[in-house]
Amino acid sequence: MLKFTFRGVRGSIASPGPETVIYGGNTTCIEVRAGSELIILDAGTGIFPLSQTLAPEFPLTCHIFISHTHWDHIQGLPFFIPMFVAGNRVKIYGGQDPVTGKGVQEALSRQLEYAFFPIREAELSAELEYISLSENQVVNIGDAQVTSVLMNHPAINYGYKVSCGGRSLFFTGDHEWPYNIYEPDDDDYQLFEDHIAQKRKSIIDAVAGVDVLIIDTAYTDDEYPAKKGWGHGSFSSSIAMARDAGVKHCFFTHHEPTRGDKGLEKAFQAAMDKHPSQPGDPKFHLARESFTFEL
Amino acid sequence: MVDEMPAFPGSVNKILQMTSSIDCAPKDLVQVIEHDPVMMAKILKLVNSAYFGLSREITSIKHGVVFVGLNTIKNLAISIATMGMLSKTGPAGLDMNRFLLHSLGTATVAKLLGKRLGVASDRATDYFVGGLLHDIGKVVFAQFMPQEMARALKRVEVEKVSLPIAEMIEIGADHAQLGGMLVEKWQLPHTLVTCIKEHHSQEQNGNTNKVLDCVVAANIMIKQMGFGCAGNLVEDRLPGHVSARFGMELAELRESMGNLDEELEKANAFICI
Ligand SMILES: [Zn+2]
Ligand SMILES: [Zn+2]
Numbered sequence: 001m002l003k004f005t006f007r008g009v010r011g012s013i014a015s016p017g018p019e020t021v022i023y024g025g026n027t028t029c030i031e032v033r034a035g036s037e038l039i040i041l042d043a044g045t046g047i048f049p050l051s052q053t054l055a056p057e058f059p060l061t062c063h064i065f066i067s068h069t070h071w072d073h074i075q076g077l078p079f080f081i082p083m084f085v086a087g088n089r090v091k092i093y094g095g096q097d098p099v100t101g102k103g104v105q106e107a108l109s110r111q112l113e114y115a116f117f118p119i120r121e122a123e124l125s126a127e128l129e130y131i132s133l134s135e136n137q138v139v140n141i142g143d144a145q146v147t148s149v150l151m152n153h154p155a156i157n158y159g160y161k162v163s164c165g166g167r168s169l170f171f172t173g174d175h176e177w178p179y180n181i182y183e184p185d186d187d188d189y190q191l192f193e194d195h196i197a198q199k200r201k202s203i204i205d206a207v208a209g210v211d212v213l214i215i216d217t218a219y220t221d222d223e224y225p226a227k228k229g230w231g232h233g234s235f236s237s238s239i240a241m242a243r244d245a246g247v248k249h250c251f252f253t254h255h256e257p258t259r260g261d262k263g264l265e266k267a268f269q270a271a272m273d274k275h276p277s278q279p280g281d282p283k284f285h286l287a288r289e290s291f292t293f294e295l
Numbered sequence: 296m297v298d299e300m301p302a303f304p305g306s307v308n309k310i311l312q313m314t315s316s317i318d319c320a321p322k323d324l325v326q327v328i329e330h331d332p333v334m335m336a337k338i339l340k341l342v343n344s345a346y347f348g349l350s351r352e353i354t355s356i357k358h359g360v361v362f363v364g365l366n367t368i369k370n371l372a373i374s375i376a377t378m379g380m381l382s383k384t385g386p387a388g389l390d391m392n393r394f395l396l397h398s399l400g401t402a403t404v405a406k407l408l409g410k411r412l413g414v415a416s417d418r419a420t421d422y423f424v425g426g427l428l429h430d431i432g433k434v435v436f437a438q439f440m441p442q443e444m445a446r447a448l449k450r451v452e453v454e455k456v457s458l459p460i461a462e463m464i465e466i467g468a469d470h471a472q473l474g475g476m477l478v479e480k481w482q483l484p485h486t487l488v489t490c491i492k493e494h495h496s497q498e499q500n501g502n503t504n505k506v507l508d509c510v511v512a513a514n515i516m517i518k519q520m521g522f523g524c525a526g527n528l529v530e531d532r533l534p535g536h537v538s539a540r541f542g543m544e545l546a547e548l549r550e551s552m553g554n555l556d557e558e559l560e561k562a563n564a565f566i567c568i
Contacts, residue, residue, distance in 0.1 A: 134347055155366065
């Protein structure tokens with residue numbers, strides 16, 4: 001059994017308010033149930049509403065996979081209630097910072113410093129464990145496997161493939177396809193193109209054939225040129241990836257915080273009109289908070 | 296200890312200056328890193344390390360930019376730049392400007408030689424990187440064993456022995472061995488390791504390595520032209536297997552390369568700040 005529930009679908013900053021009541025205002029968090037295991041993808045503010053539902057499962061063991069440590073993917077972590085209750089086990093996985101050499105525990109312990117939070121890391125009652133991941137690492141959790149895939153973002157960002165019982169999903173975290181930093185008439189343009197093609201192939205190969213792709217789709221095609229290099233995808237780039245990887249369902253997420261429900265649906269419709277359905281196409285959806293999908 | 300080794304002054308200044316603006320052009324940044332042996336070696340070390348655990352060898356900075364991301368490479372460069380810079384002439388007495396010129400010259404000519412052997416453009420970078428890093432062991436000696444290295448350099452001047460021999464006498468290892476050992480430990484691409492380790496070998500040692508042969512030839516040619524200097528004053532001849540590779544001896548090979556001024560001027564532009 002593999003199913004998931006979106007707990008936060010916003011990018012960058014939480015954006016509650018009358019304009020976002022349908023799709024939700026919390027930042028990235030996905031609750032995944034794989035057999036009897038609880039796997040949580042990212043710890044944006046959406047992890048707080050999730051954590052409020054977990055008391056009946058105490059004492060619980062859960063596995064939190066952090067795509068990267070930008071705020072919108074970790075900010076809910078100090079409010080993850082199971083950490084405060086003895087008997088629970090919380091395992092946190094993520095990449096290492098290659099610049100400082102620090103592991104994923106920094107994401108939590110720095111947020112729990114005196115100036116930022118009243119409770120210290122040492123005072124958390126649950127059993128905490130941190131696991132640093134590298135590229136293409138497979139973590140076995142019960143009947144499920146989680147595999148890390150290095151994506152492209154202005155930080156080390158792992159996408160995660162979760163497989164269980166013959167079903168699978170892939171969550172990109174934040175991702176923008178690398179683009180050529182050279183001009184077409186520069187000597188190194190073609191060389192760089194070749195590297196890009198190689199990188200794209202390595203990601204597509206890792207994602208190929210999953211049932212569900214959950215993908216960073218922050219921008220419309222019109223918005224993208226002004227945001228190039230910020231590390232996020234667009235509707236067109238997401239549709240292309242979903243098609244290339246041959247997925248069955250594709251959920252667009254990491255919605256722009258300024259895009260209200262109406263705007264989001266308009267942007268979605270425009271993208272669907274721009275890319276008319278082809279035979280074998282995935283089903284495209286907008287990620288919506290509290291929405292559950294069973295694979 | 297090598298982790299604390301700073302980079303060359305010119306690139307340190309350029310990196311700090313360029314990255315203080317949000318509009319810093321990625322290709323300019325990449326170019327600066329590609330012209331500094333220390334930056335290059337350290338960044339290749341990191342992207343090939345277990346931090347990433349990439350299944351493929353990352354052989355160049357451009358390759359690294361695509362596989363681990365531009366911002367990560369940029370911040371690695373900044374963290375190296377903020378460690379300070381190599382002094383122009385340290386206590387070892389190795390002139391770092393002339394050393395860099397020698398490294399860049401060798402890199403430039405090695406790449407040209409590679410192209411001449413019909414190497415595809417996507418592999419030509421390996422030749423440049425091989426040339427740039429072949430003498431990295433000397434920087435390490437100069438930085439961490441300055442007295443011994445100073446004595447070795449003196450011996451070269453006075454006794455007219457080759458630098459590797461002088462290093463063996465004073466230090467007990469030569470820069471090719473040391474550099475090769477380091478980059479091997481750093482898990483840098485295999486071809487590059489061979490290039491550094493074997494660039495003074497007179498025999499083939501079972502290596503049929505095109506990159507190595509081009510670096511060997513480029514190194515000798517650049518020395519003969521007096522372009523920069525990395526402490527070794529003895530003029531070598533092309534080892535037999537290298538001249539066999541090109542089908543000619545050193546003088547003829549140099550002649551056939553035509554005028555190198557324009558190419559080498561690009562290297563020159565990277566020095567002096
Ligand atoms: Zn984000
Ligand atoms: Zn981010």
